Amino acid sequence: xTNYIRNEISVHIIYNFLFLLAVWRWGDWRNWEKYYPxxxxxxxxxLLQNFLTYNHQFWHFQETVFPLPFLNHTTISLMIMFxxxxxxxxxxxxxFFKINKWGKRIFYFAFWVVVYLSVEYINLxxxxxxxxxxxxMWCSVLFVMFxxxxxxxxxxxxxxxxxxxxxxxxFILTQFEFPLDKMK
Numbered sequence: 001x002t003n004y005i006r007n008e009i010s011v012h013i014i015y016n017f018l019f020l021l022a023v024w025r026w027g028d029w030r031n032w033e034k035y036y037p038x039x040x041x042x043x044x045x046x047l048l049q050n051f052l053t054y055n056h057q058f059w060h061f062q063e064t065v066f067p068l069p070f071l072n073h074t075t076i077s078l079m080i081m082f083x084x085x086x087x088x089x090x091x092x093x094x095x096f097f098k099i100n101k102w103g104k105r106i107f108y109f110a111f112w113v114v115v116y117l118s119v120e121y122i123n124l125x126x127x128x129x130x131x132x133x134x135x136x137m138w139c140s141v142l143f144v145m146f147x148x149x150x151x152x153x154x155x156x157x158x159x160x161x162x163x164x165x166x167x168x169x170x171f172i173l174t175q176f177e178f179p180l181d182k183m184k
Contacts, residue, residue, distance in 0.1 A: 015084070015119065019180045021136045028094025035089050038154045042147075045165060050077055056178060058135035062128060088112075092148065093155055109148050134176045143172075 028035070059074040092112055099105045119142060120140055123129040131137070154161035172178075 013095055016021050028090055031094070033088060034092050035155070037158060038093060038151055039089045040184060041154050041158070041161065042089060042151070043081045045169075046077070046085070049169070050074075053178070057132050058139070058172075058176070060130050062130070087125045089151065093151060097155075112148050113141075113144050116147075117141060120144075133178075 057073075061073045061080075093121060096105065096108060099108055116139075117137075117140060121137065124131070124137065131139075150161050150165060155162065
């Protein structure tokens, strides 16, 4: 059994480690309780998306660079949800509301969008993620922009963020002609 599990480190594990280093350096740990509802919102939205689109995925994670037997779409998704998402919120919202000028806020927003899209673009080209059922990089651009707009909204007005997210989710399902019979 130990021969089967190699000493290689997964690219996904490396990404998660880098996110942990970032939150250690830039995260607003003192105020984590303020961001906790938005962290849960982020995780729950992704869990819901993964559950509802289980048989008709828009994207699929895999580990192709350093394959390990336990790294499949589900374990990679959970690792991202429970490491990268909290880190993202602790850093993003930790600074977002401290920025007083809208021009700087827009730059900060754009920076995070570029970070997320760069990681996806690299992962797409080295085979760590694949798009399916009409989803493509342009869809990801719009989706990631929406994500980083909805986080501050959720932080200030959670019910409004849930309503907007529900409408956007229904819009995505209808635009991609999501077959309801594909749901679990």
